[in-house]
Each structure stands twice: as structure tokens, then as C-alpha cells.
Amino acid sequence: MxxxxxxxxxxxxxxxxxxxxxxxxxKGKADQRLPGKQKSKDD
Structure with a gap:
């Protein structure tokens, strides 16, 4: 048991x-997906 x-x-x-x-x-729908982390480039 x-x-x-x-x-x-x-x-x-x-x-x-x-x-x-x-x-x-x-669920595979790009518009409902949370944004990923993006590094900003200040070069």
C-alpha cells in the first residue's frame, strides 16, 4: 500500500x-509566453 x-x-x-x-x-503559443531574460548591451 x-x-x-x-x-x-x-x-x-x-x-x-x-x-x-x-x-x-x-503552451507553445509565442504571444502567451513569458519574456526571457535579455542582457542589454551598452557598448
């Missing part, structure tokens, strides 16, 4: 992380 519960906990954690990552990355 512990193995099953452990597996489900890990699965749900992975699903939560995946959903959060999909929201952050805009």
Missing part, C-alpha cells in the same frame, strides 16, 4: 509541476 501511495504522490507532484511549466511557457 505504501508503494502505491508513494507512486500516486509522485505522479500528482509531477502533474502539478507540468501544469505550472505549461502555463509559464505559454
Amino acid at each position: 505504501d508503494d502505491t501511495q508513494s507512486y500516486l504522490d509522485k505522479l500528482h507532484d509531477t502533474q502539478r509541476k507540468d501544469e505550472r511549466n505549461r502555463r509559464t511557457q505559454g
